[in-house]
Amino acid sequence: MRYGYFPGCALHSTAKEFDLSIRLSCPHLDLELVEVPDWSCCGASPGHMISEELALALSVRNLYQAERHDLTTVIAPCAACYSRLKSANKEVREDARLMSRINRVVGEEFTGKVEVRHLIEVLYKDVGLSRIESSVTKPLKGMKFACYYGCLLTRPPKVADFDDVENPIIMDRIVEALGAEPVSWSHKTECCGASFAISRPEIVVRLVDEILKAAQFAAADSIVVACPLCHVNLDMRQSQARNKYGRNYNIPILYISQVIGLAQGEAYKALGLDKHLVSPKDLLKKGLASF
Amino acid sequence: MRCLLVEEEVHQFSNLVKALSGEDVSKCYQCGKCSAGCPIASEMEILPNRIIRLIQINSKDTVLSSSTIWLCASCETCFTRCPEEIDLVRVMDVLRRLSLEEGYRCPEEGILRFNRFFLASVKNYGRVHELGLMMKYNLASRQPFKDLGQGIALFRRGKIPLRPQRIKGMDQIKGIFAKSKPFLEREASGGGGR
Numbered sequence A: 001m002r003y004g005y006f007p008g009c010a011l012h013s014t015a016k017e018f019d020l021s022i023r024l025s026c027p028h029l030d031l032e033l034v035e036v037p038d039w040s041c042c043g044a045s046p047g048h049m050i051s052e053e054l055a056l057a058l059s060v061r062n063l064y065q066a067e068r069h070d071l072t073t074v075i076a077p078c079a080a081c082y083s084r085l086k087s088a089n090k091e092v093r094e095d096a097r098l099m100s101r102i103n104r105v106v107g108e109e110f111t112g113k114v115e116v117r118h119l120i121e122v123l124y125k126d127v128g129l130s131r132i133e134s135s136v137t138k139p140l141k142g143m144k145f146a147c148y149y150g151c152l153l154t155r156p157p158k159v160a161d162f163d164d165v166e167n168p169i170i171m172d173r174i175v176e177a178l179g180a181e182p183v184s185w186s187h188k189t190e191c192c193g194a195s196f197a198i199s200r201p202e203i204v205v206r207l208v209d210e211i212l213k214a215a216q217f218a219a220a221d222s223i224v225v226a227c228p229l230c231h232v233n234l235d236m237r238q239s240q241a242r243n244k245y246g247r248n249y250n251i252p253i254l255y256i257s258q259v260i261g262l263a264q265g266e267a268y269k270a271l272g273l274d275k276h277l278v279s280p281k282d283l284l285k286k287g288l289a290s291f
Numbered sequence B: 001m002r003c004l005l006v007e008e009e010v011h012q013f014s015n016l017v018k019a020l021s022g023e024d025v026s027k028c029y030q031c032g033k034c035s036a037g038c039p040i041a042s043e044m045e046i047l048p049n050r051i052i053r054l055i056q057i058n059s060k061d062t063v064l065s066s067s068t069i070w071l072c073a074s075c076e077t078c079f080t081r082c083p084e085e086i087d088l089v090r091v092m093d094v095l096r097r098l099s100l101e102e103g104y105r106c107p108e109e110g111i112l113r114f115n116r117f118f119l120a121s122v123k124n125y126g127r128v129h130e131l132g133l134m135m136k137y138n139l140a141s142r143q144p145f146k147d148l149g150q151g152i153a154l155f156r157r158g159k160i161p162l163r164p165q166r167i168k169g170m171d172q173i174k175g176i177f178a179k180s181k182p183f184l185e186r187e188a189s190g191g192g193g194r
C-alpha cells in the first residue's frame, strides 16, 4: 500500500523518534510511505488565529504537492497537522468559490483529489488488527498502557471522524493486538495545552499534571500517544509537574509507532527510545527480556 | 419618545461576527456546556459561554479586550459538545483577528508574540525552526534562560537541529503570505462548515 507522508515540522526535530519509528515499523505492515515532496508547515494554530486565508493556503499548498505527485492519500502523524490539512481540504472541496480563491493565493490548481488521514486510522482501518498482530515477534505481555488521544485526533467530529469522539478506542485495540493491556482511564481526550508549551508553560504543567495523575490512578506503566505535541508536553513537563504539585511521576511516554516497533522486534535505539526525557528502560526490562 | 433599542444597533456585533465567521451566536441559550468542558476555564477571566453572551448583548469592547480569546487553545471541546453546534473556535478566531485589526491591546502578550514568531519562521524558511523560535521568544520576553534545562536535554538527545531547513518553494510561501488577508467573508450557515 502506497501513501503520501506528511511528517510536519515537529517530526524533523523534537519528535524525531516518532518519524524514526514510523519509518521502521510501517514496512512490516506493507505500508510504503512517500514523503510529500518539498512539504511546508501547515501553519498550525498561529496560522488560523491570524488569517483564515493564510491557514487555508498553507495547507492547500501541501495538498497540491501531494496531488501533483499522484499521492492520493496523505498520512499526517501529527494531530495538529492532520486537523489543519483535513479541515482545509474539506472546506475548499465543499465550496468552489473558496477553492478558486485559495488556488489564486497559492498560485496552483489544486482540484481536491487527495484524502488526508491520520496514522492510527490507516493502521486500524487499512492495515487491520490481524495484520498488525501477525507482524508481532515479541508480544508486549504484562505491559499496561494508557492510550492518550488528546484533543484533535477525535475533534471536532465533523473533521476527525474515524473514532468515537468521547471514548476513542483505536489505539487501545492496536496495543491489545501487540499483546499489551490497555487500561481504562478518564483522560483519553483531555487537552494538553499544546500551543501554549512555550508561551504559557504553567497552564501546560497544570494540564499535564492532571493527565499524569489520571494515568497513575489507572495503574498504567506508560502513556501511549500519537501526536508530537502531546508527547513533548507530557515528557518534558513531567519534572515540573512533580515539583509544582508534589506527586512522584516517572511515566515514560511512548509513541504508538515505537510500541508497534518494539513488538515487531526492532531495537531500542533504532526506534529512538533513548531520546525521551523520561527513560522507558526500566519499564521495558519489566516487560521484555532483551532490549 | 425615542426608542432606545434599535434592532440593528443591538445586533451590530453579533451580525459582524456572523458575517465573518458564518456562526450564528444568537442560537446560544447559555447552557454552559462549552465552559464546563473547557480545559483552560480556570485561567480565563470570562468563560467561553459568557463571551458568546457578551457578543449577543453587543459588548464588543469587553470581548475584544479579554484575555479569553487568546487563552483559547483551539482544542475543539466546546464545538464538539455544543447542543447548538456553534463553532466557538471559529468565533474565537474571528474575535482574535478583529481585536488585532481594530488595535485592542492584547492582554496575553506572550501568546501573541509566540504566534508572530512562529509565523515569521514559516515565512522565512517554509517550516518552523524550533530552536530559533525558542531563542527569539525567550530573548524578546527577557527571560533568556527559561526552559534551558529542558532545551539542553532535548539538544543532547539530538532532537534540536541547529540549522533551519529551508524548503525549495520559498517564492510560493512568500506569495502566500503577501496575498493572504485576515478575513474571509462568508455566508451565514447553520453549523459552520468545518
Ligand code: SF4
Residues within 6 Å of the ligand: B027, B028, B029, B030, B031, B032, B033, B034, B035, B048, B049, B052, B078, B081, B082, B083, B084, B085, B086
Ligand atoms: S455550549 Fe453552545 S449553547 Fe451551550 S452555552 Fe456554550 S455556546 Fe451556548
Ligand code: SF4
Residues within 6 Å of the ligand: B034, B037, B038, B039, B040, B041, B048, B071, B072, B073, B074, B075, B076, B077, B078, B079, B088, B089
Ligand atoms: S476550543 Fe477554546 S474555548 Fe473551546 S474548550 Fe477548547 S480552549 Fe476552551
